Structures are given as structure tokens and as C-alpha cells.
Amino acid sequence: NAGVTQTPKFRVLKTGQSMTLLCAQDMNHEYMYWYRQDPGMGLRLIHYSVGEGTTAKGEVPDGYNVSRLKKQNFLLGLESAAPSQTSVYFCASGAVPGEQYFGPGTRLTVT
Amino acid sequence: AQSVTQLDSHVSVSEGTPVLLRCNYSSSYSPSLFWYVQHPNKGLQLLLKYTSAATLVKGINGFEAEFKKSETSFHLTKPSAHMSDAAEYFCVVRVSGGYNKLIFGAGTRLAVHP
Numbered sequence: 001n002a003g004v005t006q007t008p009k010f011r012v013l014k015t016g017q018s019m020t021l022l023c024a025q026d027m028n029h030e031y032m033y034w035y036r037q038d039p040g041m042g043l044r045l046i047h048y049s050v051g052e053g054t055t056a057k058g059e060v061p062d063g064y065n066v067s068r069l070k071k072q073n074f075l076l077g078l079e080s081a082a083p084s085q086t087s088v089y090f091c092a093s094g095a096v097p098g099e100q101y102f103g104p105g106t107r108l109t110v111t
Numbered sequence: 112a113q114s115v116t117q118l119d120s121h122v123s124v125s126e127g128t129p130v131l132l133r134c135n136y137s138s139s140y141s142p143s144l145f146w147y148v149q150h151p152n153k154g155l156q157l158l159l160k161y162t163s164a165a166t167l168v169k170g171i172n173g174f175e176a177e178f179k180k181s182e183t184s185f186h187l188t189k190p191s192a193h194m195s196d197a198a199e200y201f202c203v204v205r206v207s208g209g210y211n212k213l214i215f216g217a218g219t220r221l222a223v224h225p
Contacts, residue, residue, distance in 0.1 A: 031211050042201060042215035098143050098205040102154030
């Protein structure tokens, strides 16, 4: 059981470039989430999904898009990266309320 | 609105001494509260959870937390710190009716010295 995996682990982008972060889970969870973690701010929810084909905005959705075409995958896209999007991004999945399983994170730097 | 406040951004203890990480919550409803731990360069892991059963909750690695409604607190404790406990700890509240959405505190970084 791999749990929750994220690809890539590290990425450096120039301002204006685009990229997609991939999250995959093998636990058959309905709920999946994308967070960003910045120093002193805990984790903030970007977007989430309550099932295949559904997505919804979280606390800080601007500048990001998501898709959940398959139950096991949740993609996070940055169409035009900005330095303010430099952060560590975590994907999580869950089935039981409050219990979320996190991936190892993607460290993104936008220059 | 629901929220959590972690009262200390950094806590430093000696190995073998007790650990206390403080968390206050705000909620109009009976809250579901959690503590998550993040070791360096890792994802977060669930440590323990309170969901309106027993007010003293035991978690993994010897940690426990007590829900005190009168004080709106959910402090995390451990009787004796181990070097491997050095990590960042997050107090978390589940948004009621919110599709399992969580709100995280800012985190407390625990340092353990020999």
C-alpha cells in the first residue's frame, strides 16, 4: 500500500509558467484535498473533491485549478505561476471525518 | 465560525521531561478536534482525535489530550519526551457539515534537547 503519493517532489518555475501537480491514492477514499503550507500559517485548503468528477473551492483557491477525472487521482494546476505561489503543497485523502492521510509534499519555488 | 489557536509557536524541552502543547478552540457546535504531527520534510500524520466520546483521548507514541469545554481547550501532553518527538504539531478542528474539511492551527514546533 503506497498510501498517498505526490509527483513531483520538487519544482522550480519561472513567473508565468504553468505546471500540474499529481496526487494519487490507493485507499479508495472519496474525499481528496490540496493544501499549501507556508511558514507560521499552518495548512490552508486550496481545493477539495468529495468524489470522482467533483471539485470545490477551499480557503485560498485563486490562481489554481483542479480536476478529479478518476477517483484515485486529484490534479492541481497552476496556469500562470506567481512568486506568491512559492510554497509546499500537500495532497490528502480521507473517508472518516477528520482523518486525512497526507502525501509527502511538493516543494515549489517560483522565481 | 470555527477556529483553533495554538498558544506557543515554539516549545523546547529536555529529553525525559513532560511535554505540554496548548490549543484553544472556538466553535458554536460540539467540535471534533484533532492533533496532527509533521516530522521534518514529511507529510502530516494523525496523532489523536476527539469526537465527543471520552474527554481524555489517547493517541500514538504516548501522547494524550484532554478536551475541556469550560476552558475551550484541547492541550496535548506527554509524560516524558523522547528525541524522536521533535516535530511540528498542529491542532485541528473539523468544519461541521463541511465535507470533512479541516481548519489547522499555525503549528507548534517542539524541540527536544538531550
